[in-house]
Amino acid sequence: MTGLRRPRWRRGVRLSLRVLVVMVIGLPVLAVATTASGFGLLLFGNLPGTVPEENPRIQAQPSYVYDSQGNQIGEFRQFDLTVPMSREDVPQVLKDATVAAEDHRFWSHKGIDPEGLVRAALTNYEQGEVVQGGSTITQQYVKAAYLSPERTFSRKFNEALLATRVERELTEQLGSARAAKEEILYRYLDGVYFGSGAYGAGAAAQTYFHKNVRDLNLSEAATLAAIIPSPSKFNPRENVFVAETRRQQVLSDMLQLGLITQEQYDEARPAQLWHLGFGLPPEGQPATLVFPQTDAGASAYPYFVDYVRRYLEERYGDEQVFKGGLRIETTIDPRLQSLAEAAVSDALAGTSYPREMSLVAVEPSTGFVKAFVGGRDWNVSQVNLGLGGETGMQAGSSFKTFTIAAALEQGFGPSTTYPGGPYNEPGCFRRANVPCEPLGGTGGDMRTATAASSNAYFVQLARDVGPNRIAEMANRLGVTTWITPDGSYTSRITLGQYSVSPLDMATGYATLANHGVRPNVTPVVKVTAADGTVLEDNTVPGGTPVLDPAIADTTTDILRGVIDGGTGRRANIGRPAAGKTGTTDNNTDIWFVGYTPQLVAAVWMGHADGQRSLGNVFGGDTAARTWAAFMRPAHDGLPVLDFPVPGPLPPPRGDGEGGAARRPLRRAPAELPVDCGGPCVRTPSLPAPTTTTTTTTTVPAEPPATTTTTGR
CATH class of the missing domain: 1.10.3810 (Penicillin binding protein transpeptidase fold)
Structure with a gap:
């Protein structure tokens, strides 16, 4: 053969x-x-040799976290959460x-x-x-x-x-x-490792369920086993919905393998995970209770340190973060952090949990996160709202900013006009045979509509620009956690009906403040290993050009009108600033996101569960006031800088989806992209564009209250 x-x-x-x-x-x-x-x-042989001695149980050095001034603000360590257990336990x-x-x-x-x-x-x-x-x-x-x-x-x-x-x-x-x-x-x-610093089932039972490992029930055991493949991803404190899916999968596998009976499965499956940071579950609802983490890890800024931990775990893994003896120099500025915490505390005064607030501040030129408030009280809830919490929060009209940038890139301009409301886009239905509610708001050009936050105007503009182009623009500028450029979006994306996070929004607006260069937003300046090896060094800032500078600066110029005389007048801090208000349906989420040339801040307020209305609260009042309460003292000692006059808008972008051919006939001929992006005339109350000055500016009196509608 x-x-x-x-x-x-x-x-x-x-x-x-x-x-x-x-x-x-x-x-x-x-x-x-x-x-x-x-x-x-x-597989089948009997190879010679003996098993070596086990590694020592404690092979760990704590990793220490420092603020921008060199003060220690937290640490990550393995052995604080190691709880001995016997075989019988x-x-x-x-x-x-x-x-x-x-x-x-x-x-x-x-x-x-x-x-x-x-x-x-x-x-x-x-x-x-x-x-x-x-x-x-x-x-x-x-x-x-x-x-x-x-x-x-x-x-x-x-x-x-x-x-x-x-x-x-x-x-x-x-x-x-x-x-x-x-x-x-x-x-x-x-x-x-079970996440949250817990090594071993004894520690995990204590930290998540406050009980001895021997007392775990079936649902709790399934929850712990579900964590093991990816402790950061399946942590029931940080990703309760993902962890719940995993818990149910483990229960299903146990049933399929004959490890539990159908009766045991039917009893355990309805007991869904419930984070006690949200309060007690509804009466009569079976639940697997997950306790908040009461030890803040000796951290002065627990939400920020939590953000740093997640950032590091994604890059270096749990082992190195908790056992590697890292020196972590962060971007947090103690003075700005203190101002942010004070502004949030004042805004929440007289309210109780679950009403919450988050404030994230980013330096646009470096991408450094300078202040980070992820919630009211870490000891009450470890859901980090600065990162969007479990599922993010709707952006409301603060998302209209990305529609402006996308429109300018597609050949529309500040003079583009549409009629006002009531307006309802064709084919929009809330459910079968029930049309969407008509949208209100003034008509006019882009500047007028932005200052007034006209929903009718922006949905018409979004229809002509293309919803996916708006999503792609937001994603390109830095809104990346939940927004993707290839989703199935409608024109109402411009009203902020999709999930974002305060960090995302601060990043997106920082790209505009940085003239179209998306900064490498980071909480870390430098990470050094125990042996002195530098693992990461961000001391020399970097960034990626993602938007033509003229488009970024024209968007900024339009957003100035929001503060100068629009829905965000309460955000006036007496120096050039741009920003946008946001209020969602039923007033469940309110926003103000804004910036000066030196600093960006995103403020969100809502309920922790994301379901309840805040009542008669809007982005143009509470959120804008909080933003100003932080940004005004944050700029003490900084020169008063103006934004640059926008350059001529570039030719419309041709991207295979129509490009310039989609320009509506309603555009004014003088608005064709050969000008500076519209009437680039400064408001008389603001100084003309200058280089760096140290002029003292008087803060104007607070504007009178105005009536605001949903979406602003």
């Missing part, structure tokens, strides 16, 4: 083994071309939930799972990236106990080798494979 080719299926098996290792381990094909026999030995429901979540064949494999590896390889192949590792509980245990966290083939191979050795030796020592498995599962649960 020499000279004949091997059957196709045999060649397929050999190729699959190589692909298997490549997809799961990430090793180049040539480096593993001859490992099939070794792989078989790992671990309840069966937690063991079963962990097996269901992490390793379905744990009780039957010998350290590594061929079926799990194949499943992970196929999933990774289908996804085009490594989304599953195929590691068993035993492999995860030995990686933490004996090896380093580096992602190399040698480490991965040693992990698989040690997994089989550990199972073999423990089986010999304890007299049965079952006893060996019980010991491995205990050791794993005693040290694995």
Whole structure:
């Protein structure tokens, strides 16, 4: 039979083994071309060798966080939340939930799972990236106990080798494979990371549920097991909706594996996760109660330190953040932070939780986050509203700013006119056969409509510009958490009916203040490892040009009218400033986002649950007052700078969706993009454009109250 080719299926098996290792381990094909026999030995052989000594349990140095003046404001450490537990403390429901979540064949494999590896390889192949590792509980245990966290083939191979050795030796020592498995599962649960600084199930039970691990019920056990694959993503304090989905998946897997009965499943499934930071659940509603984190980590600014932690975890991982001894120099300015906290406290005076407020300030020239208030009280709620909380908050009319920028880029100009309300766009329905409510607001040109925050004007403009172009503009300027450029948006996107965060809005407006260059917004100046290696250095600011400077500056020029005599008059701080008010339907969210050449601040107010109305409260009053209360003293000692006169608008952008051809006939001929973007005439009460001065400016008296409508 020499000279004949091997059957196709045999060649397929050999190729699959190589692909298997490549997809799961990430090793180049040539480096593993001859490992099939070794792989078989790992699965079925009895390789010689002994298990080394375990790594010391505490191999951690705290990471310290400093403000911009060098004062320590927080720390990240592993061992503050390590709670000893005995083998007898671990309840069966937690063991079963962990097996269901992490390793379905744990009780039957010998350290590594061929079926799990194949499943992970196929999933990774289908996804085009490594989304599953195929590691068993035993492999995860030995990686933490004996090896380093580096992602190399040698480490991965040693992990698989040690997994089989550990199972073999423990089986010999304890007299049965079952006893060996019980010991491995205990050791794993005693040290694995559960988020919020909790290492081990004992600490996790205490920090999330305020109870001993032995007292966990089925739903709580499923919640903890669900956290393990990604503690930052599935943390029930920070992402309660995502964590709830994971909890239900673990319960479903437990049922499918026969680890719980249908009756147990039916009882546990309705007990949805409820963060007690929102108060008690409705009476009679079954719930799995998650307690707020009462220890603020010795942090002077807990919401900001929480933001820093998330930022670092995304880049360096939990292990390095909590155990790596990092020195983290942040951007927070103690004086500005104090002013922000005072402004928020004053605005919330006389109210109670769940009424909330957030204020985020960014320096546009550097992208440094200079002040960050994520909520009323960290000890009441750890939901970080500066980052948008669980699902974000609607932007209201503060989102109209991105419509202006998109319109200017598409060839519309400040003189573009539309009639006023009532207006209802064709085909808009609230539900079947129930049309949308007509929109009100004045007509006129872009400047007039912006100052008055006319909903009728902006929905007509959004219709002609294109909703997705507006979304793309917002995304390009820095509103990226929930807004995507390829969503299914309607013209009412301009009214801010989609989710954003205060940090997003501050970033987007900072790009305008920075003349179309999106700054690299960051809470970190420098990160240094324990050995002195600089991991990140933002001392030299960077940015990305994303918008023509003339368009950015013309948008700013239009937004000045909001403060000079429009809906945001209460934000007047006696120096050149631009901004936009925002109020959503039923007054559930109110905003003021604005800036000077030196500083941007986004202010949001609403209820923590995002559902209840604030009553007769609008962005043009409470939010604008709070913005001014912060920004006025924030500029003490800074020169009075004016914005530049906008240059000529560039030709309309042609992007394959109509471009300049979409310019409406209602545009005035003089408005064609050869001018400076409209009547670039300064309001007489403001100084003419100048270079840096140190002129003292008198703050004008507060303007009289005006009637504001939904959307402003």
